[in-house]
Amino acid sequence: MTQTAPASTAAPRGPGPSARIHRAWFVAAVAFVTIIGAAGFASLPGLLIEPLHAEFDWSRGTIGLAVSVNLALYGLTAPFAAALMDRFGIRRVVALALLVIASGSLATVWMTEPWQLVLFWGVLVGLGSGSMALAFAATVTNRWFTARRGLVTGVLTAAGASGQLVFLPLLAWLVDHHGWRPATVTVSLAALSVAPFVWLLMRDHPADVGLAPYGGTYVEKPAPTPGATRRALRVLVGAARTGPFWLLAGTFAICGASTNGLVKTHFVPAAHDHGMPVTAAAGLLAVVGVFDVIGTVASGWFTDRFDSRRLLAVYYALRGVSLLFLPILLAPSVRPPLVFFIVFYGLDWVATVPPTIALCREHYGADGAIVFGWVLASHQVGAAAVAFLGGLTRDLTGSYDTVWYASGALCAVAALMAMTIRRRPRPAGPLLVQ
Secondary structure, eight states: OOOOOOTTSSOOOOOOTTOOSOHHHHHHHHHHHHHHHTTHHHHSHHHHHHHHHHHHOOOHHHHHHHHHHHHHHHHHHHHHHHHHHHHHOHHHHHHHHHHHHHHHHHHGGGOOSHHHHIIIIIIIHHHHHHHTSHHHHHHHHHHHBSSSHHHHHHHHHHHHHHHHHHHHHHHHHHHHHHOHHHHHHHHHHHHHHHHHHHHHHOOSOGGGGTOOOBTSOOOOOOOOOSOHHHHHHHHHHHHTTSHHHHHHHHHHHHHHHHTIIIIIHHHHHHHHHTTOOHHHHHHHHHHHHHHHHHHHHHHHHHHTTSOHHHHHHHHHHHHHHHHHHGGGTOOSSOOHHHHHHHHHHHHHSSTTHHHHHHHHHHHHGGGHHHHHHHHHHHHHHHHHHHHHHHHHHHHHHSOSHHHHHHHHHHHHHHHHHHHTOOOOOOOSSOSSOO
């Protein structure tokens, strides 16, 4: 299953004849639980819009601005977080990120002004969640796995959806019966409860326990890379000179606009506009999480076997078609056509992640995780734009219909962009060498 280092190397240990499960799978399991535990903060924004509007009389655009800042910082922090993990280790960066998330979420309990929502939820939770972004999954996968990378990427990506499944019904019930403050406290406690597991069980590199990556050969742990910020920026400059980077960034910006920015933020209030109870709408989003797990794991399996560009084109095209139909499906009660949309959309929710990571790895080699961090930044900028514009459109027109249609059209553009990404594998060395 694995190969250990030669006898001349210090004292790396192989799995041994009696070993059945490689340590990489335990590390992946810790990462999975960590992402689930931190997923509560991503489940909450759509549930806060109506309660905050009712209590403070803040406009939906103002609340959407805080969510927009959160999403933008989530993305812009990701590439630096990937570089910081190279410098200080996965365990330290992720444990600190969880503490920042918990602090920012808890502080919102005492807020009274809109700027406090932007600071606590937008800035603090945004920075913490950015360090827990998909670059975390990419870094774990790249370090601990040589075989089954697509599958593991899909499983770790699906962890966010699993967390949504766990938290959304609970948070919706808390908001509906006890107000929004107990829900934010719950998010804080969830993030805090996961931090000890990361600190005690996560390991930064297979060489820390004398193992080779799963399916690979033993390599010494590289020395910490100084200048994390400079490295992240150098990688960006190098990647920005290539066409695939801009196509990947553009498609992923549309991915963020049509998922986190649109559906995760505005589906619940949009359904409520049509008379649907908040708990019922939140329950539908939780069902999206169920099928997201299935779709993302399947996408990881497909990514190991099929052309990633074609997979992306199919995923974006199907998503766009589904969004065009959503305005006519919303109603006061949950009907079969809407359930079909939820299942169909859920299978496609973040199925785009494994092939996008694979293309970053294919084109940018050892810097693929950092490049993906920048691509993820574009995802969150797209999400941030729609989180704000969606609320503003609702304030101005009294409806979300325009946003649904525009997002469906953008998905068609993303499908075309995906097919124009050329296949030109590069060596697995760094993108830029000093």
